[in-house]
Amino acid sequence: xxxxxxxxxxxxxxxxxxxxxxxxxxxxxxxxxxxxxxxxxxxxxxxxxxxxxxxxxxxxxxxxxxxxxxxxxxxxxxxxxxxxxxxxxxxxxxxxxxxxxxxxxxxxxxxxxxxxxxxxxxxxxxxxxxxxxxxxxxxxxxxxxxxxxxxxxxxxxxxxxxxxxxxxxxxxxxxxxxxxxxxxxxxxxxxxxxxxxxxxxxxxxxxxxxxxxxxxxxxxxxxxxxxxxxxxxxxxxxxxxxxxxxxxxxxxxxxxxxxxxxxxxxxxxxxxxxxxxxxxxxxxxxxxxxxxxxxxxxxxxxxxxxxxxxxxxxxxxxxxxxxxxxxxxxxxxxxxxxxxxxxxxxxxxxxxxxxxxxxxxxxxxxxxx
Numbered sequence: 001x002x003x004x005x006x007x008x009x010x011x012x013x014x015x016x017x018x019x020x021x022x023x024x025x026x027x028x029x030x031x032x033x034x035x036x037x038x039x040x041x042x043x044x045x046x047x048x049x050x051x052x053x054x055x056x057x058x059x060x061x062x063x064x065x066x067x068x069x070x071x072x073x074x075x076x077x078x079x080x081x082x083x084x085x086x087x088x089x090x091x092x093x094x095x096x097x098x099x100x101x102x103x104x105x106x107x108x109x110x111x112x113x114x115x116x117x118x119x120x121x122x123x124x125x126x127x128x129x130x131x132x133x134x135x136x137x138x139x140x141x142x143x144x145x146x147x148x149x150x151x152x153x154x155x156x157x158x159x160x161x162x163x164x165x166x167x168x169x170x171x172x173x174x175x176x177x178x179x180x181x182x183x184x185x186x187x188x189x190x191x192x193x194x195x196x197x198x199x200x201x202x203x204x205x206x207x208x209x210x211x212x213x214x215x216x217x218x219x220x221x222x223x224x225x226x227x228x229x230x231x232x233x234x235x236x237x238x239x240x241x242x243x244x245x246x247x248x249x250x251x252x253x254x255x256x257x258x259x260x261x262x263x264x265x266x267x268x269x270x271x272x273x274x275x276x277x278x279x280x281x282x283x284x285x286x287x288x289x290x291x292x293x294x295x296x297x298x299x300x301x302x303x304x305x306x307x308x309x310x311x312x313x314x315x316x317x318x319x320x321x322x323x324x325x326x327x328x329x330x331x332x333x334x335x336x337x338x339x340x341x342x343x344x345x346x347x348x349x350x351x352x353x354x355x356x357x358x359x360x361x362x363x364x365x366x367x368x369x
Contacts, residue, residue: 257302
């Protein structure tokens with residue numbers, strides 16, 4: 001691995017899907033969010049695994065992402081969260097590939113009704129209950145209802161929780177009440193044939209009342225803790241590792257890296273590892289993160305460069321061949337949530353930033369529970 005590799009355990013993803021599914025109220029279905037190349041881990045390898053586990057509904061961000069999912073999952077339901085854009089042939093996407101847009105405003109609804117014509121092409125609708133990002137607002141419900149007159153029923157109505165990872169946050173219950181109210185105004189309850197969806201990964205743990213007919217799991221499938229204030233119940237999915245490219249002994253005062261931010265004052269062994277912020281190891285981790293060589297935790301010293309980091313490996317026993325032993329940057333002893341905290345960000349960003357200079361290696365070890 002001249003730069004590095006990320007080992008992705010498909011069995012752990014299987015295990016996480018099964019565990020999350022068991023948390024749902026009877027009658028609720030678990031969908032998978034596989035946008036951004038399955039959070040950077042490889043949609044073409046992960047979607048078939050989830051489909052084998054019984055996942056029938058997938059969410060992506062763009063139509064182009066949806067086509068990749070369709071290529072590896074012929075019979076699934078695929079929703080595109082960004083909805084319709086004028087530059088895309090949605091009649092083709094819908095009729096030929098069965099891809100469903102999630103409509104986020106009245107303009108998209110109008111475009112969809114025009115594409116739909118006399119056919120029965122399916123689409124979802126997103127309602128803004130407090131995220132203030134995508135979706136139709138309360139003021140738009142009456143004109144939306146008029147557009148849906150004549151038996152036009154969306155296949156899905158969804159909203160998105162803004163603070164689900166904080167179980168005690170006041171906005172959770174507010175969004176729940178607004179969602180129910182909006183659905184009532186639109187007459188799209190249980191008997192309409194429309195599927196309702198509110199909860200994301202963290203929303204599962206807010207209680208059965210948040211589950212509705214469909215839950216959209218994303219981060220938790222990939223091992224990110226959906227309840228940050230509690231022990232992570234999800235199986236770890238990835239191990240980002242590399243090899244040492246160079247070792248040097250420093251026996252006189254000197255500095256390390258750009259900006260001379262790290263001062264060495266005593267005899268030190270410094271290892272250079274060819275992974276940097278161009279590979280997704282964030283620059284903010286300089287002087288904050290650590291890694292493992294064998295059983296020894298070693299600190300990252302100096303700034304993270306575009307293509308390299310430096311480690312103080314003075315504590316590694318001499319019996320360990322540091323030039324052949326893998327360096328664990330993210331993994332069982334360095335969970336992605338911990339690395340994200342050290343970088344002052346969230347685990348979602350850590351996963352999404354891992355570049356394709358890092359080779360993906362797939363194993364399937366945890367699935368046979």
